[in-house]
Amino acid sequence: MSSVEVLIQRLDAGLPVPAYAHPGDAGADLYCATDIELMPGERAVVGTGVAIALPDGYAAFVHPRSGLAAEHGVTMVNAPGTIDAGYRGEIKVTLLNTDTKEPVRIGRGDRVAQLVIQRVERAAFYEVDRLPGSVRGADGFGSTGR
Ligand SMILES: O=c1ccn([C@H]2C[C@H](O)[C@@H](COP(=O)(O)OP(=O)(O)OP(=O)(O)O)O2)c(=O)[nH]1
Ligand SMILES: [Mg+2]
Numbered sequence: 001m002s003s004v005e006v007l008i009q010r011l012d013a014g015l016p017v018p019a020y021a022h023p024g025d026a027g028a029d030l031y032c033a034t035d036i037e038l039m040p041g042e043r044a045v046v047g048t049g050v051a052i053a054l055p056d057g058y059a060a061f062v063h064p065r066s067g068l069a070a071e072h073g074v075t076m077v078n079a080p081g082t083i084d085a086g087y088r089g090e091i092k093v094t095l096l097n098t099d100t101k102e103p104v105r106i107g108r109g110d111r112v113a114q115l116v117i118q119r120v121e122r123a124a125f126y127e128v129d130r131l132p133g134s135v136r137g138a139d140g141f142g143s144t145g146r
Contacts, residue, residue, distance in 0.1 A: 004055060004117060011090055012049030018115060027063055027114030030091065037105045038097035043077055046112065047090050054085040059120045062093055062113050073099035076113060083115070091115070
């Protein structure tokens, strides 16, 4: 898999630099900087201890981890979170415990989310009075049935 150079700054020297668990993985795991406990339905913004500088034309997306989601119902409120190329602050994760009964504990150093780096296009928006026709038209929201 090709790679793009991304500058990374550790804001917390006690946490590792995010890494890919396997060759071919799209997501590099992000670490939780603090110990937290989320009650059922509770959300919290946690730091990951890192900041990055992406090249122009790229963005990073913070995705939930499927293991945390399947085992504990932990997801992210804004999944996927968007990290803009110009953002130099700490990457943060908006965790949400969707479990209706069990609280969940996440410790400092646990892997809480994963960062996917992608090329992105920016649009030049041209306002028009009428859009070109298409087969789908304005149909959506289940228009094709189940
Ligand atoms: O899960 C996330 C989402 C965003 N960010 C950071 C990086 C991103 O570049 C910045 C702004 O994010 P976004 O544009 O989604 O939030 P906003 O509510 O529109 O804030 P702003 O007005 O600062 O753009 O916050 C994170 O650290 N984690
Ligand atoms: Mg924004």
